[in-house]
Every structure is written in structure tokens, then in C-alpha cells.
Amino acid sequence: MPVPLFRSLVATAVVMLAGLVASVPADAVPAGRSPGVAVLPAGFLWGVASSGFQSEGDTPDSNWRRHVLSGASPDRIGTSVDFRHRYRSDIALAAELGARVYRVSIEWARVEPRPGVVDRRELAYYDAMIAAIVAAGMRPMITLDHWVYPGWVADRGGWADPATPGLWLRNARRIVDRYARFDPLWITINEPAYYVVQEVATGALPAVAAPAMVDRLVAVHRSIYDHIHRRDPDAMVSSNSAYIPTVEPVIDAQFVDRVADKLDYLGVDYYYSVSPADTGAWHAAIDEQWLAPVAADGLYYALRDYARRYPATPIYVVESGMPTRDGAPRPDGYRRSDHLTDLVYWLQRATGDGVDVIGYNYWSLTDNYEWGSYTPRFGLYTVNVESDPTLTRRPTDAVAAYRRITAANGVPTTYRPTRPAEFCSLVAAPSSCTDPVR
Template identity: 30%
Template sequence: MAHIKNELNAPRRKLLGMGTALAGAALLPGASLAAAKAGGSFPKGFLWGAAIAGHQAEGDNVNSDAWFLENTTPSEFREPSGSAVDHYRLYDQDIGMLASTGMNTFRFSIEWARVEPVEGMFSVAALEHYRDVLQACRKRGIKAMVSFNHFVTPRWFAARGGWEAEGAAQLFARYCDKVARHLGHLMDYATTFNEPNLPRLLFGIPGPLAGMADNPRMREMLANAGKATGTGKFSAWIFGDFAKIEAGLLQGHALAYQAIKAVRPQLPVGLSIAIADDQAVDGGEAMVARKRAIAYEPWFKALEGHGDFIGVQTYTRELIGPDGVRKPPKDAVITSAHMELYPQALEATIRYTAQNLKLPIYVTENGISTNDDAQRIAYIQTAVGGVAKCLKSGIDVRGYIHWSLIDNFEWIFGYGPQFGLIGVDRSTMKRTIKPSAFVLGKIAKANGV
């Protein structure tokens, strides 16, 4: 998720520790007013929903690269995912809760590691499980937006070099073909990848994260994973050679798009990118342009040739000077994920995307980590108000999907961050719908703000 860029900055945490003590709707002065001024109805058929990712929510994804790295010594992960929030078993309940609020869309991912746990061997049982998930959406009138890959790959894929290895794109396209043939007729929208630009977004230009892209602990983790698998070349997600990973992903998107469309030509297929509201300060315009050329433009170009829509995933802004990414202002309100509270960022990133790519836009992730739900409500109101303003400007925005439906496993940060509209007691897996879910649901039912 795009929120990772700020959470990775451990040295900033003491500085930013003021966080939730100041929480509440008052943290966003004028938030409701801004939303009201944006006003009006949204287009008919507008998608309103929430998202999860397989590895983060399902649990026990034991054949994946992420599971393997979580349990490698040393590990960059704060804690292992374990049973996550047991969504693999409780998916029907979770989708039912989403529907009960008034939302109409569920975004989720199919886990490649479950479908193809061993290279060339595809699990009918896993495919049938995802058929059940899709049917659970359909019986409630919920649109299904499916990501074919949300960061995580099979362990065998990572052990052969991941996206850096020759033939990686072809292997991914083969998997996409299998899934599309089995399940494509039940999908409403699909994305090949979730945030394939994340490494470039995190480490493309100088900033507080400098040095974390190739730190000794990460190198040792990958080396030990390579030894344990017997290949010596483990590469996964943001752990590896970014240039080679990006090349593999770009080719993978093109081949996967073609494979999916060959099976179901009418299925809208795109991808989602992480994007921040990049604001130049103190003469940082050239650095902003450099960041955009590195982090976003290759994917805009990829979608021009192979894409029916783009998913925009925004959480906050970044202040960029001529020296790179700056820390948030001293007076900024900081969330529990150590990010500046800045919901206005979404409007800016939608406008930037629309200026650079003439495709329909869906907001496929947007949210805030907080244990104060009043803060989340105010964030949603302002962010959705920004979407309304974009629509009034004639921008083709077709959906708002919140991250996340459920508090879940947040990658290397474990279970600390809380982005969910639904809370979970992980000792019992009992779900509790938060008031923010009903606020978003009310907007969805009215199809307007």
C-alpha cells in the first residue's frame, strides 16, 4: 500500500508521536463544509466499496514468498501473518457486513500461491474457493473488483528469482489465463497488479527512507531465504533489484492483460498504482518532475497500450524540495501509521492522473490508520468531497474504494496499523463494524455528498 512509504521511516517515529492524542473530526477543520461545498450526486453506477488483500486478511498463506520471509531469520517483518483475520474462512460474513452498510463493491485479490502452490500444478480447490467468494458477492448484488496479484507470489516463483528472472512474465500470464478461464465470467473488474510502482515510489528519489532499500538486514534475509530454498536467488516484492523487478512487472502486465482479455474480452482490466500528492517546496519542482518520471510515468505508458482503466491509491502528500522528500511540517497532525493527516491529497492525485492518462479513474485505495473512528469519518468526508469536485470538473472518476474493509496484517509493520472500517478481535476473530463504515455506506446509498 502507498501508506508504507511513511511507515518505513522508523527514525521519524519519536518526532511524529503526537498522533492520536489529538484525534477527532476537529482535526480536519472545515472537512464537512468542504464535502458539502463539493456537493451533488455522483454518476449512476458509481462504485462505492472497500478493499482487502488476500495475504493480509485470509491467513495461513503458507506457500507464499511473504510467509517464507516472515519466518526467515532475520526478517524485515515485525511479526508473522499467521492466521491474519481468518478471511479465508469468514469471507461470507465479511462481504455480508460490507453489504449491510450500503456499499456496492468489494475489491479483493486472488492468491497466486494458493492457486499454483507448486510450479505448473494448479489447485482446483483454491479456484473453487474464489468462485465461492465471487458468488458471495453476486448473491448480494456486490460488484467484484479482483486483483490477480497483490504483491505476494508463490515461494517457488520467488526462489527462481521472482520478477527479476527470465520467463517471469510468461509464468504470471499463464496463471492469469487459468484464473480467467475458471472465474473471469464472475468478475466485474480486474487489475493485473496492485501498486507495481511501489519500490520506485519509496526509493526513487532521496528522502528519509534513503538506505532502507538495500540495508544489510534485508540482504541477509534474502540470502538466507535463497539458501533455505536451495536456489540462492530469492527475490520478492520490494526485496530485490528494483530495475529488474520493474522490467519484469511491466512485461508481466502486458502479457497478463492480453491473456485475460483473450478469455473475456468485455472484462475491464487495468492496474492500480500508488501515488502521493507531490508538492514542491523551496524550489523542488525539478525533483517532483524527476519523481513522477520514475514512479508514475512508466505505468501511465503501460496502460496506454494495455489498460481499460487506472486505479489510483492515495493516502497523503509528500513535500519535495530540491534535495528530495522532506518530513511533514512540525504542526502537521500525524496518524497512527506515522503519516501526515492530509485527505485533500486524493483530489490532487486524481487531477494529476487525469492530466496524464485518458482512461477512466477508480480510487482503488484511500484511507487512514487510526484508532479514533471520528478521525476516519472526517477523513472520508473530505476525501469524497475531493472526488466530487473532480467530477464537477469533468474528470471521469467512476468509483471510490476505501482501504481497508477490515483491520488486518500490514506487511512489515504487522498488526499495529488500523485502517479498517471493521475491527477484529484476533483472539476470537469477532468482527465489529465501526461507525465510519456506515458513514461511507450512507454516502453510497445516497450516491452523493
């Protein structure tokens, strides 16, 4: 997650809620509902997620490649996990997990390396990769923009240039026209709010141009949504928002609320939690994600909040996972397998309380390049990029857990989380504290 936005929003949330929490006596907090785990529908979509820049390796000229080469990032990207050449074996690993969806991005910087010049070799790579996902029995989830654009667009000013939306749409329509026949799920723009802040943080966008970039992202989403539906009236199209505790409704006013009529499902990414007992989410703001709290019950509150604010729209958890430092055990002792299973429990609790959740993607199948560093590890399969030239995929304890989950279509109704719910979660405060689930 981008450092400046996360830091400021967590600080805002803590300040806003300090008085609230102090003013709510312990005996005023309701006991919550009795435990009950819903059985998920047979068509529930279990998946894994990735992005091109973070996993393909040997990236072409782009805004992010330039940022990395400037020395601003602690680690060079190099080969990353070499998904570019190992996609068939990684897709096979996902299929063995029982995944039904594989999220990928199709990188504009590869497809159009120079203005108006389409690289047919790169399109052939994406043709083969998408076809391999389908052949393995999975549905592609295609991200059109995962924060990366060609270097020649950066030369023109990136999203500060009024011409960028038209160039973006030209490429996006090309991708949609080529892959609509595979009936993918579509993500137009990955985490739009973070995209804007990341552009400012890396120096690619003047801060004064941020509102204009938001407006342009809204415009291109609305336009490409219509184009996708002209090609496939039954298409499922969305964008995914990184859920920030407490202040998410304020963030959503900038993008989600403005495109809500052109979302076939709500995409939500959930990672970090906040509570009076553990306000350590600030660790994620200083690139120590493995120290940030990841209370799984926060997913319940994020889903409940979205269901209350957008009651007519189904929800898909596009990204969710847990970071470790170089694959070592977390200081809090939380294992990836337990966290994953707990997340699924709380997802099923949300569906039992009437929240329409249609799918869940784990971030990510393998470790990858986390926007400047290989230290944070999120993968179901760990890959030691900097010390293992073979880039061997080694299963974590969560691989077996995810196989059990997909085979059973969730956790058993008798399952109880390995950790109790937070006494006063601030994920969707004040309701997550004053109307808790137990």
C-alpha cells in the same frame, strides 16, 4: 507503504519544493474556485478492498510468508482476520454497507503450491468466494498479483528469474479463464512501483535487478490485458498506483506511461499528504502511519493531476483510507468517519471540475496484516487479531458514515469538509499550490 521508497520520495519532494514554496508570496496564491459539490452518476461504484495474504490467514509457502518467518517483521501473521473461513460474513458486512464492489486477490501461492500442481481445493474456495460476492449483489474486483508469489518461485529467484513472467502468465490466464464469466473489474498488478521496491527491501531482489523487474511487470500486464480482452472485449482492466506527492509523474514514467494504451481505467491509491504546514509524511516511512498527515483535499489534486496527464481515461480510486494506532484515536483528532466523508466531498469536487471518476474503494473493510504488523488499523470494522481469539468485527464510526454515503450516492451538495483545504498542498506541486481549490 514500503519504507525506503516512501522515505526517499518524500525527501525528494520536500527538497524540490522548498524553494518553490518560499518563492511564492501568500498574496500570489489564487483564491481558487468557489465550493461546489457535483452529484455523482447513478452508476458510481462504491466498494471496499482487501488482499488475500493480508486477510485470509494461515498462508501457504510464499515470498512473504518466508519474509515474516525470518523474523524481519514485528508480528507473525497467524490467522490474520481469517477471511479464508469468514468470507461469507465479511461479504455480508460489505453488502450491508451498500458496497457495489468487493476487491479481493486470488493468491498464486494457494492455487499452485508446487510447479505445475494446481490445488483444486483452493480453487474451490475462490470459486465459492467470488460466487458469494456476486450473490450478495456486488461486482468482484480481482487482483491477479498483490505482491505475493509461491515459495517455489522464490527458490528460482523470483522476479530476477527470466522464467518468472511466463510462469506468472500461465497462472494469470488460468484465473482469468475461470472467473471472466463473473464480469469482474481487473487489477493486474498491485502498486507496481512499490512491488519492486518491496522486493529489494525484503532482500528478495538484488537492487541491480530492479529495472529488469519493472520491464517484466510491464510485459506481463500488456500480455494479460490482451488475454482478458480476448475473453471479454468489454472488460475493465487496470493496475493501481500508490500516489506519491509531487513525484508521481516520475514514477508513472516507469510503468503507467508504458502501459497507458492498455488501461481501461486508471487505478489510484491515495493515503498521505504533504504541505509546508505539515511535512510529517515521513512518519509513514518509519512505520508510524498514524502520525502521517492525511489531508483529504490531496485526493482532489491527485485526481486532477491524473485527469490532466491522461485525459481520455476514467479514474477509479482503488484504495483510500486512514490509519490509526491499534484502533486508538489519532493524535491529530481526525476521526475515520470525518476523514471518509471529507474524501468523498473532494472526490465530488473533482468530478464537478470535469474529472471522470467512476468508483471509490475504501481500504479496508476490516483491519488486517499490514505487511509485517497489526498495529496500523485501516478497517471500517476493527479486529483485535492479537488479543481477541474470536476475531469479532467491531464497527468503527465510519461504518454508519459509509452507509449514509452509499445510500445517498455521495455527500449532500450542502456538505462542507470538517477541515479546511491545505493552504499550499504539495500533493501535485506546483499546480496544487499555485492553482488551489478552496
